[in-house]
Amino acid sequence: xxGQTTGRHLFLGTxxxxxxxxxxEFLQNTAVCVDDKGIIVAIWPNYDQIRAEKSLYPRLGxxxxxxxxxxxxxxxxxxxxxxxxxxxASQYPNAGIFGxxxxxxxxxxxxxxxxxxxxxxxxxxxxxxxxxxxxxxHGTTTASYYATISVPSTNLLADLCLSFGQRAxxxxxxxxxxxxxxxxxxxxxxxxxxxxxxxxxxxxxxxxNTLVTPIITPxxxxxxxxxxxxxxxxxxxxxxxxxxxxxxxxxxxIKLVGQLFPDHMSYTHVYDDHxxxxxxxxxxxxxxxxxxxxxxxxxxxxxxxxxxASNSAITSGTAKVRKLLEKGIEVGLGTDMxxxxxxxxxxxxxxxxxxxxxxxxxxxxxxxxSVEEALYLSTRxxxxxxxLEQTIGGFEVGKEWDAQLIGLNQVDxxxxxxxxxVDVFGWESWPERLAKWVxxxxxxxxxxxxxKGRLVHEVKS
Amino acid sequence: xxGQTTGRHLFLGTxxxxxxxxxxEFLQNTAVCVDDKGIIVAIWPNYDQIRAEKSLYPRLGxxxxxxxxxxxxxxxxxxxxxxxxxxxASQYPNAGIFGxxxxxxxxxxxxxxxxxxxxxxxxxxxxxxxxxxxxxxHGTTTASYYATISVPSTNLLADLCLSFGQRAxxxxxxxxxxxxxxxxxxxxxxxxxxxxxxxxxxxxxxxxNTLVTPIITPxxxxxxxxxxxxxxxxxxxxxxxxxxxxxxxxxxxIKLVGQLFPDHMSYTHVYDDHxxxxxxxxxxxxxxxxxxxxxxxxxxxxxxxxxxASNSAITSGTAKVRKLLEKGIEVGLGTDMxxxxxxxxxxxxxxxxxxxxxxxxxxxxxxxxSVEEALYLSTRxxxxxxxLEQTIGGFEVGKEWDAQLIGLNQVDxxxxxxxxxVDVFGWESWPERLAKWVxxxxxxxxxxxxxKGRLVHEVKS
Numbered sequence: 001x002x003g004q005t006t007g008r009h010l011f012l013g014t015x016x017x018x019x020x021x022x023x024x025e026f027l028q029n030t031a032v033c034v035d036d037k038g039i040i041v042a043i044w045p046n047y048d049q050i051r052a053e054k055s056l057y058p059r060l061g062x063x064x065x066x067x068x069x070x071x072x073x074x075x076x077x078x079x080x081x082x083x084x085x086x087x088x089a090s091q092y093p094n095a096g097i098f099g100x101x102x103x104x105x106x107x108x109x110x111x112x113x114x115x116x117x118x119x120x121x122x123x124x125x126x127x128x129x130x131x132x133x134x135x136x137x138h139g140t141t142t143a144s145y146y147a148t149i150s151v152p153s154t155n156l157l158a159d160l161c162l163s164f165g166q167r168a169x170x171x172x173x174x175x176x177x178x179x180x181x182x183x184x185x186x187x188x189x190x191x192x193x194x195x196x197x198x199x200x201x202x203x204x205x206x207x208x209n210t211l212v213t214p215i216i217t218p219x220x221x222x223x224x225x226x227x228x229x230x231x232x233x234x235x236x237x238x239x240x241x242x243x244x245x246x247x248x249x250x251x252x253x254i255k256l257v258g259q260l261f262p263d264h265m266s267y268t269h270v271y272d273d274h275x276x277x278x279x280x281x282x283x284x285x286x287x288x289x290x291x292x293x294x295x296x297x298x299x300x301x302x303x304x305x306x307x308x309a310s311n312s313a314i315t316s317g318t319a320k321v322r323k324l325l326e327k328g329i330e331v332g333l334g335t336d337m338x339x340x341x342x343x344x345x346x347x348x349x350x351x352x353x354x355x356x357x358x359x360x361x362x363x364x365x366x367x368x369x370s371v372e373e374a375l376y377l378s379t380r381x382x383x384x385x386x387x388l389e390q391t392i393g394g395f396e397v398g399k400e401w402d403a404q405l406i407g408l409n410q411v412d413x414x415x416x417x418x419x420x421x422v423d424v425f426g427w428e429s430w431p432e433r434l435a436k437w438v439x440x441x442x443x444x445x446x447x448x449x450x451x452k453g454r455l456v457h458e459v460k461s
Numbered sequence: 462x463x464g465q466t467t468g469r470h471l472f473l474g475t476x477x478x479x480x481x482x483x484x485x486e487f488l489q490n491t492a493v494c495v496d497d498k499g500i501i502v503a504i505w506p507n508y509d510q511i512r513a514e515k516s517l518y519p520r521l522g523x524x525x526x527x528x529x530x531x532x533x534x535x536x537x538x539x540x541x542x543x544x545x546x547x548x549x550a551s552q553y554p555n556a557g558i559f560g561x562x563x564x565x566x567x568x569x570x571x572x573x574x575x576x577x578x579x580x581x582x583x584x585x586x587x588x589x590x591x592x593x594x595x596x597x598x599h600g601t602t603t604a605s606y607y608a609t610i611s612v613p614s615t616n617l618l619a620d621l622c623l624s625f626g627q628r629a630x631x632x633x634x635x636x637x638x639x640x641x642x643x644x645x646x647x648x649x650x651x652x653x654x655x656x657x658x659x660x661x662x663x664x665x666x667x668x669x670n671t672l673v674t675p676i677i678t679p680x681x682x683x684x685x686x687x688x689x690x691x692x693x694x695x696x697x698x699x700x701x702x703x704x705x706x707x708x709x710x711x712x713x714x715i716k717l718v719g720q721l722f723p724d725h726m727s728y729t730h731v732y733d734d735h736x737x738x739x740x741x742x743x744x745x746x747x748x749x750x751x752x753x754x755x756x757x758x759x760x761x762x763x764x765x766x767x768x769x770a771s772n773s774a775i776t777s778g779t780a781k782v783r784k785l786l787e788k789g790i791e792v793g794l795g796t797d798m799x800x801x802x803x804x805x806x807x808x809x810x811x812x813x814x815x816x817x818x819x820x821x822x823x824x825x826x827x828x829x830x831s832v833e834e835a836l837y838l839s840t841r842x843x844x845x846x847x848x849l850e851q852t853i854g855g856f857e858v859g860k861e862w863d864a865q866l867i868g869l870n871q872v873d874x875x876x877x878x879x880x881x882x883v884d885v886f887g888w889e890s891w892p893e894r895l896a897k898w899v900x901x902x903x904x905x906x907x908x909x910x911x912x913k914g915r916l917v918h919e920v921k922s
Contacts, residue, residue, distance in 0.1 A: 095900065341901060353774075361776060425587070428558075439557030460877040
């Protein structure tokens, strides 16, 4: 249910979040009070449960019996939930299957047939359920999803996100041209009507978008007619809803856009000229943008979803993230599953670090991202990209409790070797523990996950 | 104990291994008989247990009560054990900790202090035990290890490998120059004597090298005097033992070698001129080799360990694997932990695939490796690199049973979401299942591991 809560919470222990792009903050022995709407109402360092009960509860009008207490054990820490700014729920079954393809043949070989098959509600239910369970287990508390062109199955994705408690943007894919006969919108008008149908459905199930929000989703310029994009630009203006699409991922794609839209100055201008580039627009990939395009995106306050695993896997190229950050553009991370092979943002963090080193091999050391920076992109950066920087991405009073409890493995524990990765020997500093988690962690280290104060995943022991 | 066995085995089910560099073979419903020395004595497709007992056992002189039967369930498969051709056991605690360093400052900042600290036998025992347990859990049945300069702790690594049952090459690091005062060999003579001490120790504990073999290990040219390398070259000639070292990893390292060894034509010539380049030499990295160096390595039948995770992580560059393969050079995979952040060869396979795509971004599509090729490198390729191509790397009569049982996750199973990654929906082909495993698998999918017929790891359920 939208707005479903589980009462008041006290979280105790170490909290880690981004203080700035380049710096993590480590809050030790901290007490966090989260109210029954999932909102953080108090954060106090150097508090234990007794002190919290004695001095915080009275101020909040809380009494002991009302409150669920969750304690991070020694070495464990709370971290903001990950934000996946670009993920195709409908491609989940193809994760890892892409052969030697690049974007355009990948779409035709693997992607369109899979997406098309999800017009079966039964299949869509299986696939979307698993996708949500998996991404939650990897600590993804917010996802900006692409579904398919099918209204019923896109609406089902919204229902499931609401039911599992994952914060989500739900995009019905719009594509009325250059797409296969078996998988395309019939006309610009039908694409617009179907988009409105999903918007209406979400308005019914979550009227104030507490958890689920529609997002206008022209697939990418090559599969959208100019009329369709004008329609969607007008719809954005009318509704104020966010927009997501792909941009400048692959050189052949860019050439194709040049051929299809010869009257527009660039790929970025195509979107801008159709009213689709603004402060609520999430542009995925942005691998090969010209300086002029970067400037235009900055001017329009457009946002960028960096999808490093995908860009390497289907050989798209390397996005120049340092340059985008220096321009002051907001950047988040995306799995782009299944162009990216993994549903995990932790994997996207690793790949962002590695890809930035490939950029550095040519462009110099300053191109490298640090562990701290990649973690920022996955939380506060992502929050800005989806327009929720006031609500999620870090731990501050007034923000909502979208968090994960992280536990590494103490080598002197009695756990079996497969129980949990990331061996900690005991002498590591906190920043070293974070680095170890980033490079060798997986869903086993994400012990529990909350969205808006609601426990949405827990590792079964 | 060396040669420890667990009697006769019958393995039943699907087997997958490399038929050639570019092709996997899928053997369905196959029976494999492994004798009490761990040697495969029969492989018969289309056999079940009853048929095996009826028609295979009599021919082998086996009777039912003697044989341990292991059955791969529907969807599971046996795969050859992974071969890690380059791994620093002594750097395991640093896995994931490398910041923005590159090779030379990485050595001084993280690596030498850690390795030096393992002169403490107690610490070495903790670290090496965990390293072996972890690598076994990831399916590494053979590892070519670098230990440290310490003889007792290097000997301990050999003892532990023997005791855990991991096939291993054990290298005492030789480094008598340009190394910190707290961590260097006193002289070329002491380095040689210490190397001999480890060789003698292994001759005592595993006289016929059934499982553990010494490997002559000049760390890399910059940390070895010419006299030391001549000593080690002569030792190789005397003993016939394998050699491992690093080559052409980083451009600053290559410049340094040019300065230190101005009378040698190239980095490769430095080793060759000291009698250290031959058919039993494993050269790790080989990122920036000139054509002449590649030709010389080919001429000497030298082997190459490709370490893609490391090359990306510490920004060394991209090895041109396709070119090496086309030259006919034997290539295997190495984790190079902790230059590489992961103890897992499955991660090295993924990174080999991704790095080859980065090479392809500049060099063209033919540079891309396929899933099949990367799996070959991790098994048969690695076997050739460590000189065991007649013994391990695939399933043939006469080879030894170094194998892992792989299980993916059926989405309709009742397992908890964290129990096992790699969701299989049921419609995937076998090559698609392998691709899914390669890109999203981890140690949870490696249900059991055998070396020479001995069960050395099993996932606790």
